[in-house]
Amino acid sequence: MAKDFSTRAENYxxxxxxxxxxxxxxxxxxxxxxMVIKPYxxxxxxxxxxxxxxxxxxxxxxxxxxxxxxxxSFFSKEASHVEGxxxxxxxxxxxxxxxSPDGKGVVVDEDAKLEEELIVRPTSETIIWDTYRxxxxxxxxLPILIxxxxxxxxxxxxxxxxxxxxxxLWQEGxxxxxxxxxxxxxxxxxxxxxxxxxxxxxxxxxxxxxxxxAERFAGAxxxxxxxxLMQDGKALQxxxxxxxxxxxxxxxxxxxxxxxxxxxxxxxxxxxxxxxLMGALIMAHSDDHGLVIPPKLAPIQVVIVPVFKNAExxxxxxxxxxxxxxxxxxxxxxxxxxxxxxxxxxxxxxxxEFKGVPIRxxxxxxxxxxxxxxxxxxxxxxKEVLQITDIDIKIEHLLDQIQKxxxxxxxxxREENTFRVDNxxxxxxxxxETGGFLSAHWDGTAETEIKIKEETKATIRVIPLxxxxxxxxxxxxxxxxxxxxxxxxxx
Amino acid sequence: MAKDFSTRAENYxxxxxxxxxxxxxxxxxxxxxxMVIKPYxxxxxxxxxxxxxxxxxxxxxxxxxxxxxxxxSFFSKEASHVEGxxxxxxxxxxxxxxxSPDGKGVVVDEDAKLEEELIVRPTSETIIWDTYRxxxxxxxxLPILIxxxxxxxxxxxxxxxxxxxxxxLWQEGxxxxxxxxxxxxxxxxxxxxxxxxxxxxxxxxxxxxxxxxAERFAGAxxxxxxxxLMQDGKALQxxxxxxxxxxxxxxxxxxxxxxxxxxxxxxxxxxxxxxxLMGALIMAHSDDHGLVIPPKLAPIQVVIVPVFKNAExxxxxxxxxxxxxxxxxxxxxxxxxxxxxxxxxxxxxxxxEFKGVPIRxxxxxxxxxxxxxxxxxxxxxxKEVLQITDIDIKIEHLLDQIQKxxxxxxxxxREENTFRVDNxxxxxxxxxETGGFLSAHWDGTAETEIKIKEETKATIRVIPLxxxxxxxxxxxxxxxxxxxxxxxxxx
Numbered sequence: 018m019a020k021d022f023s024t025r026a027e028n029y030x031x032x033x034x035x036x037x038x039x040x041x042x043x044x045x046x047x048x049x050x051x052m053v054i055k056p057y058x059x060x061x062x063x064x065x066x067x068x069x070x071x072x073x074x075x076x077x078x079x080x081x082x083x084x085x086x087x088x089x090s091f092f093s094k095e096a097s098h099v100e101g102x103x104x105x106x107x108x109x110x111x112x113x114x115x116x117s118p119d120g121k122g123v124v125v126d127e128d129a130k131l132e133e134e135l136i137v138r139p140t141s142e143t144i145i146w147d148t149y150r151x152x153x154x155x156x157x158x159l160p161i162l163i164x165x166x167x168x169x170x171x172x173x174x175x176x177x178x179x180x181x182x183x184x185x186l187w188q189e190g191x192x193x194x195x196x197x198x199x200x201x202x203x204x205x206x207x208x209x210x211x212x213x214x215x216x217x218x219x220x221x222x223x224x225x226x227x228x229x230x231a232e233r234f235a236g237a238x239x240x241x242x243x244x245x246l247m248q249d250g251k252a253l254q255x256x257x258x259x260x261x262x263x264x265x266x267x268x269x270x271x272x273x274x275x276x277x278x279x280x281x282x283x284x285x286x287x288x289x290x291x292x293x294l295m296g297a298l299i300m301a302h303s304d305d306h307g308l309v310i311p312p313k314l315a316p317i318q319v320v321i322v323p324v325f326k327n328a329e330x331x332x333x334x335x336x337x338x339x340x341x342x343x344x345x346x347x348x349x350x351x352x353x354x355x356x357x358x359x360x361x362x363x364x365x366x367x368x369x370e371f372k373g374v375p376i377r378x379x380x381x382x383x384x385x386x387x388x389x390x391x392x393x394x395x396x397x398x399x400k401e402v403l404q405i406t407d408i409d410i411k412i413e414h415l416l417d418q419i420q421k422x423x424x425x426x427x428x429x430x431r432e433e434n435t436f437r438v439d440n441x442x443x444x445x446x447x448x449x450e451t452g453g454f455l456s457a458h459w460d461g462t463a464e465t466e467i468k469i470k471e472e473t474k475a476t477i478r479v480i481p482l483x484x485x486x487x488x489x490x491x492x493x494x495x496x497x498x499x500x501x502x503x504x505x506x507x508x
Numbered sequence: 509m510a511k512d513f514s515t516r517a518e519n520y521x522x523x524x525x526x527x528x529x530x531x532x533x534x535x536x537x538x539x540x541x542x543m544v545i546k547p548y549x550x551x552x553x554x555x556x557x558x559x560x561x562x563x564x565x566x567x568x569x570x571x572x573x574x575x576x577x578x579x580x581s582f583f584s585k586e587a588s589h590v591e592g593x594x595x596x597x598x599x600x601x602x603x604x605x606x607x608s609p610d611g612k613g614v615v616v617d618e619d620a621k622l623e624e625e626l627i628v629r630p631t632s633e634t635i636i637w638d639t640y641r642x643x644x645x646x647x648x649x650l651p652i653l654i655x656x657x658x659x660x661x662x663x664x665x666x667x668x669x670x671x672x673x674x675x676x677l678w679q680e681g682x683x684x685x686x687x688x689x690x691x692x693x694x695x696x697x698x699x700x701x702x703x704x705x706x707x708x709x710x711x712x713x714x715x716x717x718x719x720x721x722a723e724r725f726a727g728a729x730x731x732x733x734x735x736x737l738m739q740d741g742k743a744l745q746x747x748x749x750x751x752x753x754x755x756x757x758x759x760x761x762x763x764x765x766x767x768x769x770x771x772x773x774x775x776x777x778x779x780x781x782x783x784x785l786m787g788a789l790i791m792a793h794s795d796d797h798g799l800v801i802p803p804k805l806a807p808i809q810v811v812i813v814p815v816f817k818n819a820e821x822x823x824x825x826x827x828x829x830x831x832x833x834x835x836x837x838x839x840x841x842x843x844x845x846x847x848x849x850x851x852x853x854x855x856x857x858x859x860x861e862f863k864g865v866p867i868r869x870x871x872x873x874x875x876x877x878x879x880x881x882x883x884x885x886x887x888x889x890x891k892e893v894l895q896i897t898d899i900d901i902k903i904e905h906l907l908d909q910i911q912k913x914x915x916x917x918x919x920x921x922r923e924e925n926t927f928r929v930d931n932x933x934x935x936x937x938x939x940x941e942t943g944g945f946l947s948a949h950w951d952g953t954a955e956t957e958i959k960i961k962e963e964t965k966a967t968i969r970v971i972p973l974x975x976x977x978x979x980x981x982x983x984x985x986x987x988x989x990x991x992x993x994x995x996x997x998x999x
Contacts, residue, residue, distance in 0.1 A: 047582075047638050048575045048626065056570035056654060063571060079547035080554060084539045085628075085659055085675050086598070089605070091538075093613035104605055107577070108616055109628065111599040112663040114580070122584035125599055125625055134616055135539065137576075137600065137628070147538050157850070163547060168576055168659065172603040184576050359648070 024305040029249040030177075036299055037178045040308045040372050043295075050176040050183030057372065058295065060316035062186065065294060066166065068218055068314075069188065072210050078162040078190060083144050085168075086135035091143035095268035098142065101235020105172040107137040107183075137170040142236060142261070142287055145191045146269040153193060153283055155274040160203070161193040169291075179296035180253075180508050187291035193283045195275060197262070200284035201239075204260040207288040208241040211256035219294070220311040220423035221245045221301045222431055223255055224454070224503060226479030231463050234287075238262035244478045244503065246431045247300040250452020252478045252505035255297050258288035296508070302396075302423050308373030309395055311423050312416040319345060319412060320369045321354045324362045324381035331356065334380050337405070341378065341390070344409040350416065370395060375419050376412060396422050437501070444492050444504075448473055454505050458498035460491035469493050475504045515796040520740040521668075527790055528669045531799045531863050534786075541667040541674030548863065549786065551807035553677065556785060557657065559709055559805075560679065563701050569653040569681060574635050576659075577626035582634035586759035589633065592726020596663040598628040598674075628661040633727065633752070633778055636682045637760040644684060644774055646765040651694070652684040660782075670787035671744075671999050678782035684774045686766060688753070691775035692730075695751040698779040699732040702747035710785070711802040711914035712736045712792045713922055714746055715945070715994060717970030722954050725778075729753035735969045735994065737922045738791040741943020743969045743996035746788050749779035787999070793887075793914050799864030800886055802914050803907040810836055810903060811860045812845045815853045815872035822847065825871050828896070832869065832881070835900040841907065861886060866910050867903060887913050928992070935983050935995075939964050945996050949989035951982035960984050966995045 022035035037043050042058030045051075054062065070080070086109060092099045113129030116122075138144065145163075152158060170184045190207060194200040208225055215223045223243035233240040237259035245255045266272070266282040275281050302309040312318050321342060323334040335356060342352045353374075355365055362379070369377055379391040390408065393400040396419045403411055434453030438444045447455060459465060459477065470476050480502045491498045513526035528534050533549030536542075545553065561571070577600060583590045604620030607613075629635065636654075643649060661675045681698060685691040699716055706714045714734035724731040728750035736746045757763070757773040766772050793800040803809050812833060814825040826847060833843045844865075846856055853870070860868055870882040881899065884891040887910045894902055925944030929935045938946060950956060950968065961967050971993045982989050 046575045047579060047635065048577045051575035051577060053575065053639055054573040056572045059572045060570065062573075079551065081547045081550045082545040082553075082677065084537045084542035084544065085661065086539045086542060088538060089614060089616075092605070099607075099614060105603065106605065107600045107626070108602040108605065109598045110601045110616065113596055114583070114599065114627070115595070116590075123580060123590060125580075125601065135598070136605070144538065148544055170576065186573065 022307075025248060032305075033296075033300060034178065036303055036308055042299070042308075043178045045178070048183075050173055052178055052182050052184075054186075054292070057316065061298065061310065061314055062292060062295060064314045064316065065218075066188075069210075069214060069290070070164075070166075072214065073164050073188075073190065076162075076206060076210060078164045078192075080165065081163045082165055082167070083141050083148065085138055087138050087141070087144045089134045089136055091147060092136065094143065095236050095264055097264075098236040098268075102139045102171075105174075106139050107170045107172060109135040109137065138167070139169055139171045140287075140289075141165065141167070141169075141189055142191065142265050143269070146265040146271060146285070149191075149193055149283070150269055150271045153271055153273050156195045156276055159193055159195045159273060159283065160199065162190075162203075163192065164188055164190040177296075179292055179299070182292075185292045187289050189287060189289040192286045193266075193271070194286070195273065195284070197284050200262075200286050201260050204239070204241055204258045204286040204288065207258040207286070208243065208256070211258065211288070211290060212243045215243055215245065215255050215297075216424065218311070218313045219298055219301070220313075220420055220427060221255065221297060222424065222428040224479055224481055226481040226484070226503070228257075229463075229466055229477040229480065229502070231466050232477060234259045236261060236264050238264070241482075242479055244505075245297055245301065246434060246454055246505070247297070247508070248430065249300075250434055250506075252454065252503075252507040253293075253297045253300070254478070254507065255294060256288070256290040259286060261285035261287060301427055303373065306398070307371030309423065310373035310375065312375040312420045315373065315375050316351065317353045317369075317372075317374050318350050318416060319352045319376045319378060320365075320374045321352065321378045321380065322362055322365045322369075323354075323356050324379060326382075330382050331358075333385050334382070337385060337390075338378075338380055341405070341408055345412060348409055348413050350409075350413065370398075375416060378412075394419055396426075438492060439489070441492055444475075445473055448475055448506065452506060454478070454503050456501045457492040457504055458487075458489035458500070459502045459504075460494045460496035460498055462494075462496075465491060465494050465496075469504070473506075475506050478503045478505050478507060513798075516739060523796075524787075524791060525669065527794055527799055533790070533799075534669045536669065539674075541664055543669055543673050543675075545677075545783070548807065552789065552801065552805055553783060553786060555805045555807065556709075557679075560701075560705060560781070561655075561657075563705065564655050564679075564681065567653075567697060567701060569655045569683075571656065572654045573656055573658070574629075574632050574639065576629055578629050578632070578635045580625045580627055582638060583627065585634065586727050586755055588755075589727040589759075593630045593662075596665075597630050598661045598663060600626040600628065629658070630660055630662045631778075631780075632656065632658070632660075632680055633682065633756050634760070637756040637762060637776070640682075640684055640774070641760055641762045644762055644764050647686045647767055650684055650686045650764060650774065651690065653681075653694075654683065655679055655681045668787075670783055670790070673783075676783045678780050680780040681778060683777045684757075684762070685777070686764065686775070688775050691753075691777050692751050695730070695732055695749045695777040695779065698777070699734065699747070699749040702749065702779075702781060703734045706734055706736065706746050706788075707915065709802070709804045710789055710792070711804075711911055711918060712746065712788060713915065713919040715970055715972055717972040717975070717994070719748075720954075720957055720968040720971065720993070722957050723968060725750045727752060727755050729755070732973075733970055735996075736788055736792065737925060737945055737996070738788070738999070739921065740791075741925055741997075743945065743994075743998040744784075744788045744791070745969070745998065746785060747779070747781040750777060752776035752778060792918055794864065797889070798862030800914065801864035801866065803866040803911045806864065806866050807842065808844045808860075808863075808865050809841050809907060810843045810867045810869060811856075811865045812843065812869045812871065813853055813856045813860075814845075814847050815870060817873075821873050822849075824876050825873070828876060828881075829869075829871055832896070832899055836903060839900055839904050841900075841904065857884075861889075866907060869903075885910055887917075929983060930980070932983055935966075936964055939966055939997065943997060945969070945994050947992045948983040948995055949978075949980035949991070950993045950995075951985045951987035951989055953985075953987075956982060956985050956987075960995070965997050967998060969994045969996050969998060
């Protein structure tokens with residue numbers, strides 16, 4: 018299982034792809050750019066969904082569902098949105114097939130051509146704001162705080178499992194507010210929900226900030242984002258939250274009667290994370306032995322493997338193993354007891370190591386005699402022999418330690434790989450030699466941003482929130498600047 | 509809110525539509541045939557999902573996700589499947605839009621035409637079996653027990669909210685087995701999961717059975733189904749489970765090495781329920797006062813409404829109300845305390861009655877003095893004044909009673925509306941005058957089935973499982989028959 022895959026140093030991209038495929042997380046499908054998410058990968062996604070869904074509800078949101086298809090004309094209504102989204106997308110033009118003349122298959126029925134083409138949603142602002150128009154009459158109808166779990170399609174030419182696929186799964190929140198202040202606050206609240214999720218659950222430290230105008234969502238006034246650093250020194254945007262101003266309300270004519278009995282346009286936000294988070298999760302923690310999954314999101318948190326020579330030994334071991342399993346499950350810990358006799362213990366050890374199960378418990382005949390078990394942790398690969406007494410408490414504690422260690426390790430990595438850079442040669446050198454986050458002065462112009470991107474492929478990932486003011490000179494143009502921003506090459 | 513909607517007697521179809529729209533469950537969208545599921549409707553669907561998902565996992569299944577799109581050629585591979593599914597469907601032909609020459613919108617980019625058209629999945633057997641081919645090598649890889657929660661599209665010409673929409677949400681299980689016996693058992697197990705869910709959670713009694721050959725799923729050897737009776741005497745198919753034999757394995761060349769080291773085709777099942785269940789739930793229990801939702805699926809199980817004249821009274825009442833709310837929530841009961849001063853109590857009473865909240869608790873100043881509350885149940889509209897002592901236990905018990913009463917009422921209705929019919933004139937008369945389930949002899953031929961359908965619009969809903977053998981004559985042809993089957997007009 019675990020054999021025959023690339024190390025990070027050899028080929029990081031291949032290492033990532035090998036992990037995804039060989040750990041049974043996902044694979045490419047017969048449809049170009051669309052992936053199959055396999056049960057083990059989907060189980061992680063279900064945990065991500067469950068935690069986020071609870072956080073959305075705790076912050077007052079409800080789920081709903083809007084159509085998969087959007088009439089083509091809707092995309093022309095918001096001027097900047099059409100530039101950003103209407104281009105690379107799946108277009109439905111017909112609604113019927115018929116038997117082919119040769120009787121050997123089916124062909125598109127040209128008589129069943131749609132009057133107006135339908136676009137498979139790349140994001141749902143347009144169809145949702147078209148719907149909100151009928152829901153909102155007065156300030157009493159506001160705020161509307163809705164989230165949707167859905168699939169979306171963006172016809173990407175170069176795809177990578179989880180990181181960039183034509184179809185992906187995501188959630189998209191779409192809220193409507195009576196005032197600008199409330200909408201801005203909502204966008205910031207959801208950024209913090211994402212950041213807390215990334216740090217507490219995914220064990221990935223993130224920088225909270227806003228995007229430069231060039232990197233904003235098409236149609237947004239302000240795009241908030243959390244940015245994470247992967248082990249190869251590239252950045253990954255792990256969630257965005259947009260303050261949309263009144264742009265979509267104006268495009269779809271959504272007005273409300275305010276408390277002063279005057280008509281005004283509604284204020285909007287949208288925010289989303291996607292199955293891309295799976296890519297971040299895999300890349301942030303895993304190593305050359307395989308996946309490393311933070312305990313809080315691991316489908317299997319503890320695996321118990323018996324080591325036995327005969328049925329009699331297995332019976333004895335199973336008694337202890339099942340008792341441990343039961344005591345762990347009472348603490349809400351998910352446990353797999355793998356007593357299959359079709360695979361050897363060694364095979365199982367590397368299998369679960371490869372699949373990133375946080376803790377492996379091994380029980381052999383001598384353990385039974387001595388009242389011990391061997392406990393191995395996936396993050397450090399350390400093993401220790403523990404007394405069975407209070408093993409449930411010890412393991413619960415160890416899971417917390419692993420979660421914390423993964424976060425600390427990722428944070429230390431980020432700190433080691435964040436560089437204050439003050440001249441252009443150094444900027445290029447750091448990017449090429451180590452990568453990472455480059456904290457550098459920028460003159461605030463789109464021209465400079467574009468030139469930096471053209472010359473180095475690095476982009477402004479984020480202008481950190483509460484960024485300290487600091488007088489300096491733009492790393493590229495030398496023009497005056499009053500703050501540093503974070504540059505990186507990115508996924 | 510509740511005013512101005514049709515009664516069942518006046519216009520059943522209109523009553524249903526009014527309920528769905530005015531109780532904020534769903535509405536039609538800007539896209540023909542596609543619905544918007546609103547937060548209150550979606551909250552019920554989420555409960556349905558949560559319960560079913562738990563049942564699927566308890567029976568050994570895992571979730572996964574397969575592509576939204578299916579290459580057109582896949583539909584030609586299973587001969588009967590193409591007839592049943594490849595016809596009315598959404599066809600993606602292009603993958604890009606471009607700015608229109610007049611600069612005023614977007615048009616389809618004719619240069620971005622797909623080599624092979626993609627079909628938006630109407631059901632996923634084809635893409636899944638194409639994928640399973642690579643997953644299955646030997647009997648050790650079996651069984652595969654996978655479920656998917658997804659959206660699907662069937663281009664229906666006449667749509668009705670929840671009951672028949674172009675896009676709908678569903679789950680589809682797709683399993684692969686080494687033996688026929690195991691696959692048949694799986695199909696039956698899932699039929700029983702659906703039946704138990706319908707009866708225990710939705711409070712809808714169902715008849716378990718198999719479909720006649722003409723009503724089978726396209727590609728199935730046997731289609732198992734549960735059939736429910738609505739209040740207008742029409743049947744509604746509430747779930748299907750298909751034994752697919754080796755049809756899809758043969759179509760997609762999925763073979764495995766059995767224990768005897770010989771190659772054989774894999775055996776398959778598929779099974780699904782959809783947002784159509786929402787239609788069944790609404791129609792089975794609701795009345796001329798609005799929705800009636802079984803407690804086990806109600807997003808709000810108990811609403812507490814304070815009746816007060818001033819802030820001082822509200823403060824006193826709120827103290828008691830919040831204490832009751834908290835004690836109910838400890839029992840896992842979902843409670844809403846509606847202390848808004850923007851709406852009068854009478855408005856709130858009819859609002860929650862219309863929305864089908866199972867129990868309404870009213871607390872006024874005199875209740876506080878006397879240590880009582882008024883409790884109204886939605887199913888019977890009965891009210892009683894109860895002492896606050898142990899109110900949590902009393903309400904929990906009442907929720908159980910309501911759940912049971914809804915089931916009993918629906919069962920009594922079905923029994924009153926199931927008729928043993930032995931001649932053709934009576935068959936037509938019963939159908940026209942009362943509707944309901946008609947238990948009648950059938951000669952077993954497709955010709956008779958088609959003629960009955962043509963003359964009466966009634967179809968064979970189901971041949972009940974464990975059907976008693978009984979010698980008789982076909983109600984239509986007079987030919988010999990050895991069992992009765994269930995006819996009805998259906999949704």
